[in-house]
Amino acid sequence: MADSAQAQKLVYLVTGGCGFLGEHVVRMLLQREPRLGELRVFDRHLGPWLEELKTGPVRVTAIQGDVTEAHEVAAAVAGAHVVIHTAGLVDVFGRASPETIHEVNVQGTRNVIEACVQTGTQFLVYTSSMEVVGPNTKGHPFYRGNEDTLYEAVHRHPYPCSKALAERLVLEANGREVHGGLPLVTCALRPTGIYGEGHQIMRDFYRQGLRLGGWLFRAIPASVEHGRVYVGNVAWMHVLAARELERRAALMGGQVYFCYDGSPYKSYEDFNMEFLGPCGLQLVGARPLLPYWVLVFLAALNALLQWLLRPLVLYAPLLNPYTLAVASTTFTVSTDKAQRHFGYEPLFSWEDSRTRTILWVQAAGSSAQ
Numbered sequence: 001m002a003d004s005a006q007a008q009k010l011v012y013l014v015t016g017g018c019g020f021l022g023e024h025v026v027r028m029l030l031q032r033e034p035r036l037g038e039l040r041v042f043d044r045h046l047g048p049w050l051e052e053l054k055t056g057p058v059r060v061t062a063i064q065g066d067v068t069e070a071h072e073v074a075a076a077v078a079g080a081h082v083v084i085h086t087a088g089l090v091d092v093f094g095r096a097s098p099e100t101i102h103e104v105n106v107q108g109t110r111n112v113i114e115a116c117v118q119t120g121t122q123f124l125v126y127t128s129s130m131e132v133v134g135p136n137t138k139g140h141p142f143y144r145g146n147e148d149t150l151y152e153a154v155h156r157h158p159y160p161c162s163k164a165l166a167e168r169l170v171l172e173a174n175g176r177e178v179h180g181g182l183p184l185v186t187c188a189l190r191p192t193g194i195y196g197e198g199h200q201i202m203r204d205f206y207r208q209g210l211r212l213g214g215w216l217f218r219a220i221p222a223s224v225e226h227g228r229v230y231v232g233n234v235a236w237m238h239v240l241a242a243r244e245l246e247r248r249a250a251l252m253g254g255q256v257y258f259c260y261d262g263s264p265y266k267s268y269e270d271f272n273m274e275f276l277g278p279c280g281l282q283l284v285g286a287r288p289l290l291p292y293w294v295l296v297f298l299a300a301l302n303a304l305l306q307w308l309l310r311p312l313v314l315y316a317p318l319l320n321p322y323t324l325a326v327a328s329t330t331f332t333v334s335t336d337k338a339q340r341h342f343g344y345e346p347l348f349s350w351e352d353s354r355t356r357t358i359l360w361v362q363a364a365g366s367s368a369q
């Protein structure tokens with residue numbers, strides 16, 4: 001009995017499998033999940049790199065679909081043992097409307113849950129975000145916090161609001177009876193700011209630095225700390241959580257876990273310089289070059305311009321009141337909950353994560369020229 005259970009090949013579905021994190025989850029599953037029999041990759045935009053994966057021993061099925069379309073989700077979920085739901089609209093710059101963000105992140109997640117219930121899929125891992133907790137609108141620091149740290153989570157921005165609602169749906173769905181009579185087992189993983197190969201904002205900062213002759217200018221005090229996490233470790237935590245949900249359903253079901261690793265706590269800009277520095281960029285200023293009130297003014301001006309220009313053109317710069325608040329508020333996580341509950345240890349050391357990211361930034365930079 002135990003042997004036949006071990007030999008059983010499983011069908012996994014990764015929604016958003018062609019995104020920054022999703023691609024790492026897909027590749028990690030193929031490398032590190034011995035029970036994988038079929039891997040379904042569901043995304044609105046399929047990446048050409050999927051083709052090379054189709055020649056391996058595991059059946060890889062690419063499914064172009066939209067999580068907001070319930071029937072497309074149900075068709076993709078049918079027959080899957082495990083769903084890793086990473087698809088989401090990550091927009092803190094005002095590119096998409098609040099309604100669209102809600103539709104993709106909340107209704108999309110509802111569709112995934114209902115598809116699991118209707119088709120009898122028992123295990124669901126949801127990619128949530130640190131943003132579900134904070135930073136809050138009052139700018140309170142979250143210093144070395146864990147999953148039990150009391151914090152006033154108050155959101156106004158559509159992205160954190162949508163992630164918080166979706167996370168709640170996932171956790172509340174834990175224990176629901178799925179088709180066939182078994183209970184649904186769910187958990188949510190909350191990455192902090194993810195970095196690594198494929199990180200578009202890092203690439204944008206690199207290109208901006210190159211355009212400015214190799215200089216970047218400090219905007220945020222070095223004392224504001226952020227906890228960041230390497231994408232390979234986030235992917236590894238997803239794979240482990242998905243694997244262990246079955247065996248440890250009573251412990252893990254309905255739980256949240258911050259995603260963490262050994263990356264150092266630093267300000268957003270100083271952390272980015274760990275990669276951009278070796279690529280030839282320099283961060284000018286031991287202190288911010290502009291007073292904080294000027295940044296607040298510029299952020300508000302950008303928000304106003306975005307609103308005024310919206311009928312004509314999309315104006316969505318990096319600096320807005322929300323990104324300034326996030327970048328200026330300490331948010332660091334210190335926890336071992338995932339280690340205690342399902343044996344998570346980071347797969348990549350800080351040195352490895354740093355080297356891999358530097359190599360990617362260098363390659364991404366040179367391909368841009």
Ligand SMILES: NC(=O)C1=CN([C@@H]2O[C@H](COP(=O)(O)OP(=O)(O)OC[C@H]3O[C@@H](n4cnc5c(N)ncnc54)[C@H](O)[C@@H]3O)[C@@H](O)[C@H]2O)C=CC1
Pocket residue numbers: 015016017018019020021022042043044045065066067068085086087088089090104108127128129130163190191192193194195
């Ligand atoms: N990037 C970060 O620092 C963090 C990201 N997260 C979460 O991780 C998840 C993945 O984020 P990233 O990889 O950074 O973003 P991403 O934008 O690179 O990937 C998201 C993927 O979802 C797909 N997608 C979007 N809307 C869809 C729809 N309607 N139907 C089907 N697929 C759709 C996109 O095509 C994309 O491939 C998201 O749920 C995000 O909220 C959480 C914490 C931090």
Ligand SMILES: C[C@H](CCCC(C)(C)O)[C@H]1CC[C@H]2[C@@H]3[C@H](O)CC4=CC(=O)CC[C@]4(C)[C@H]3CC[C@]12C
Pocket residue numbers: 090092128129130131192193194201219220268318319320322323324326327
């Ligand atoms: C874009 C911000 C940095 C620019 C600041 C400026 C203009 C003063 O130089 C980024 C600072 C912090 C980032 C966010 C953070 O890492 C947490 C996140 C979690 C998510 O789930 C999604 C992404 C993000 C909101 C991330 C977005 C960019 C920053 C705001």
